[in-house]
Amino acid sequence: MITLTYQYKLKPNKRQETEINQILDVCRTVYNYALRERKDWLSSRKIEINSCSIITEYIIPADAAYPNYNYQAKNLTIAKKTNPRLKSVSAKSRHENAQVLQQTLKTLDRAFSEMKSLGKGFPRFKKKLRSFVFPAMLKNCLGNSRFKLPQLGWIKIKQSRQYPEGFQAKQARIVRKATGYYLMIIFSSSESVPENPVGKRSLGIDAGIESFVATSTGKLIKSPKFLLLSTAVGANGHSPLQLLQRRLKKKKKESSNWLKLQNKIARLHEKIADARRDWHFKLAHQLCDLTDNIFVEDINFKSWSRGIVRKQSLDSGIGQFINEILPYICWERGKYYAKVDKNYTSQECPKCGQIEKKKLSVCVAFRRNRKHNCSHCNYQENRDVAAASTPIPSREGSKRGG
Known part of the structure; x- marks a missing residue:
């Protein structure tokens, strides 16, 4: 069904x-x-059998x-x-x-x-x-x-x-x-629709830190900062959302002016969410234009929303894009969509398959040295692009998603 x-x-x-x-x-x-x-x-x-609460x-x-x-x-x-x-x-x-x-x-x-x-x-x-x-x-x-x-x-x-x-x-x-x-x-x-067949061209996608997603073709796609770009920034450097929230703090709770500001803030949040969702759909169609098969990592994005990249992941809506919108667009356009095991994708070299663990000091400093340097074959590439390229040759038989 x-x-x-x-x-x-x-x-x-x-x-x-x-x-x-x-x-x-x-x-x-x-x-x-x-x-x-x-x-x-x-x-x-x-309540214990032999005692009762003094209050209630x-x-x-x-x-x-x-x-x-x-x-x-x-x-x-x-x-x-x-x-x-x-x-x-x-x-x-x-x-x-x-x-x-x-x-x-x-x-x-x-x-x-x-x-x-x-x-x-x-x-x-x-x-x-x-x-x-x-x-x-x-x-x-x-x-x-x-x-x-x-x-x-x-x-x-x-x-x-x-x-x-x-x-x-x-x-x-x-x-x-x-x-x-x-x-x-x-x-x-009640009609049954067969699953989309595996095509010839494949594209790996990695959810990045500096970029929104990285593709196996070497393309780094950055996400707009929707909380800032969806609303015009004022002369004092603050967006209307920040100004409305500051004004709301000074109003008496449940008063008429407080309710009016709440409604304005809700409308602004709805506008931002619509802009984010529209960008996700357009990006999903662009990715489907490039390939017949799309592979993504099976990541728990709820943990991202509580981790070090929580602000970026919540603003970009990466979980909504990977788990909801991209699978739907792939199904609608007849593209094969699959999730692969996320383990070792950032450590395995996409060229020779050598697994080389990154030191903790390198992983923590994610703002610097975001390069994959293979000591075995001397292959160098952006780390997110290398992680996106890894699943395609070695993990096409992993579990199906979407």
Whole structure:
């Protein structure tokens, strides 16, 4: 099964905008209530049998079941009958979907599952909820510059691209951003698409430190500094983002002026993110024009965001480019995409295959001496270019990515 996600900007009327904000607020209430219920149950089980807290105490019966998704979804169905606020987030007819609040509980349940499996902390309470999901679509919901949603009815959209042919709309998510409301539609098709075959020309790509990526052809591609270049720099040398953040610090929290500045900052961040994503797509197409096969290192970019190059990696969005955008463009254009083992790529000579470890003093001083000097064959090359060239002759059979 193939799934595609298309994003369109919504143009709701006043009634629809009010209903969207109402649904978001009710979903936030349900999320926080369910989270509070789970945390109280877990806190009550931490109390010792022979002692009680002097300040507060969670008194929950010992035989009370853990409030998992099934338990909370059942109680939510019962509460809908008597609570008019919960009942407002429902379908107007039995043929329409009425599972928005259940999807909110599923989101919380996934957060608790990740907390246990990945060792994360407790989910946080939400001051604002930015999105909600319609898990099933209505029949004949696709229209020309409009889309039919449960409870909201026909809603106008800015149809910046045509709907994919041969696909059916299976799910929709409404997202509230600083610049307005957006509709993310998931299209699916039961058709199976064969994997892209291996071509003749190959290109190795290495995520660099001084450059954004380095190619095996010797090209070093530097990333624009999006936080600075996406906004005009003022006469005093500071970007508008810095000036707005300094002004925000002096405002009273939750005041009217504070909220206005927050909205301006959010719009600026959204503009920067759009510029970064646009540059990533253009670069991915340029790389696909050069070759038939693309090989990249299998790197954990989350560790980069916490390491010595965290500022550069977060500003450039290297993880988003390597793991999301480049594989998609390769699939779309019929190019073979694969990830290779990252070990020894910076130590192995791409010409003779000799592995020569770099000294720690050389690795730390990454601003100087970024050259690969092979003592075996005397081959010299930029270290990032040498690392990008290494996987192609020796590791084409490594694990497939994308």
